[in-house]
Amino acid sequence: MAVNEPLPGTSDLWEPEVLDWINLEKQARNIFSRYGYTELRTPIFERTDVFVRNLGNETDVVQKEMYTFQDRGGRSLTLRPEGTAGVMRAIANKGLEQGEEARVFYFGPMFRGERPAAGRRRQFHQVGVEAVGSDSPWMDAECIAMLVHFLAELGIHGSRVLLNTRGLPEDRQAISQALLDYFQPHSNALCEDCQRRLSTNVWRMLDCKNPACHEIALGAPQILSLMGEASRTFFAEVCAGLTELGVEYELAPRMVRGLDYYVHTVFEITHPGLGAQDALAGGGRYRISLPGDKRTFEGIGFAAGMERLLLARESLGLQSPPSNRTDTYIVSLGAPAIPVGLRLAGELRQAGLGGRVKADFSNRSLKAQMRSANREGASRVLILGEAELSQSSVICRNMTTSEQVTLPVGELKNWFLQA
């Protein structure tokens, strides 16, 4: 039993759920390509430093969530915990001309060694986009609007767009200091995590969920007001762009996203149908430098959790109904009929007739085979028995109307073509 179960946090995916996944991928390609994005597929494992370097060594993802192993040559490799790093590596490898933009989307499995919960898996799937090479705030607005468009196309209503800015790196020092000056006096009242954050990551204290910390964080200085002119102008233009595109959003001045590489815009989309992990998607503007490359790449991107998108759809009653497995079912009565049914099935498929064709090789009674045909939802049944074999004919039964006729094999095509 247990040996056949998938590992914790992983799962087998059967129809009809698979149909929802196919549809999700189709919609992603459909929408993102309208914005000029092209699909990129990168390996699901990379050299470990690709991730450590990009995500930041102090992040939780790097510290305790990566699936890292050594290959035979002793190199440290890691199953990708997110998509951006690999995409950036691929772009750097291909090369980006000065002034050239890369706009790509991707989807696929990601791996994080976390404890599974609602909407959280160890192997999960993300659909994401990256627009690299533009430093324009209008690009941020368009990117967020594209995500909102995508959600609408999936029928996901009721989500919220939360928006904030982290400003430019040169503003960070002053802001961190101001936050530190504010939180330090309260240190005794803070939770364990936040006491540690005082020295590691003061920003993160702003969105601590601990009630006591949250209370204190409410009185913290507004980071936006501490930023320089350039940062504030950038943010204002992102907001203006969203308004221009008719995207509704909420300012979330205390939202701080986990990864170190963000500059300026950060955003998150939440949905009430998800449970405790209510983030449907998240992203922001980033600057990334790669090992062996002197350049810094700036871009804007997001990743959406595919499981969560599906959960949100489910909470709105939008999952695919179970589908029939068979359109045409071929019943063979008696051992001599079985190879004839086999051949007939092959001919139908080659001719593109009868949709999903399944032949029954079980040599069971007619009744038993008819029951199977019915259970599988077949709309047409072809019956081959002794009498039919001797005269090269076949009984053609319409399962919806229960009408049937005996036809020479040569006339089957016409029968299939009529409704």
Next chain:
RNA sequence: GUGGCUGUAGCUCAGUUGGUUAGAGCGUCUGGUUGUGGCCCAGAAGGUCGCCGGUUCGAGCCCGGUCAGUCACCCCA
């Protein structure tokens, strides 16, 4: 990694104060006279009660451990 809840047939679940061969519904299979599905009827198959150990004359029921699921925390998609 930490905590709460759960773990009985393919599925959904019953199993009384621990006491003889562990039950139901659905599903599956077979049959209801010569070769015809869905409805109905009859019969059958299917379970080491997650696993290991303990308490007991005796445990699906009690205790401990373990594994798995689930939800929550940390964090994130």
